[in-house]
Amino acid sequence: IKRQRRDESSGINAEYGGAPVGLAPLLVPVETISFFSRAISLGVRLGANLTAGHMIMHIISDFGAQMLASGTIGGGIGGAFCCAALVPITILEMAVAVVQAYVFCMLTTMYMKDAHELH
Numbered sequence: 001i002k003r004q005r006r007d008e009s010s011g012i013n014a015e016y017g018g019a020p021v022g023l024a025p026l027l028v029p030v031e032t033i034s035f036f037s038r039a040i041s042l043g044v045r046l047g048a049n050l051t052a053g054h055m056i057m058h059i060i061s062d063f064g065a066q067m068l069a070s071g072t073i074g075g076g077i078g079g080a081f082c083c084a085a086l087v088p089i090t091i092l093e094m095a096v097a098v099v100q101a102y103v104f105c106m107l108t109t110m111y112m113k114d115a116h117e118l119h
Contacts, residue, residue: 038111046104053093060086 019027064082067075 035115042107046100049100053096057086057089
């Protein structure tokens with residue numbers, strides 16, 4: 001908790017952050033949970049977005065492999081189409097990874113700046 005100062009306009013003691021000192025027992029746990037939840041949400045967001053792309057690629061490749069294994073002409077055409085569809089999906093997945101890395105870095109630096117300036 002920061003030092004108190006006397007507010008000249010109102011004549012009461014207030015914390016530098018603007019919150020009354022009496023709220024400190026409530027604000028400290030709330031802010032602590034806020035800082036931990038930021039880090040957790042950042043990791044969950046990154047992991048979920050990358051996992052979703054991998055799952056789509058896995059589902060399409062399994063579907064194509066099953067169609068090819070069916071031994072029919074339609075299965076062969078469909079399987080080849082699924083395998084060919086993996087190329088643009090792989091390119092899209094690489095673009096998503098670049099965007100996710102950028103967002104991860106930007107949010108991490110913003111969170112670190114906030115943590116540094118508030119303490």
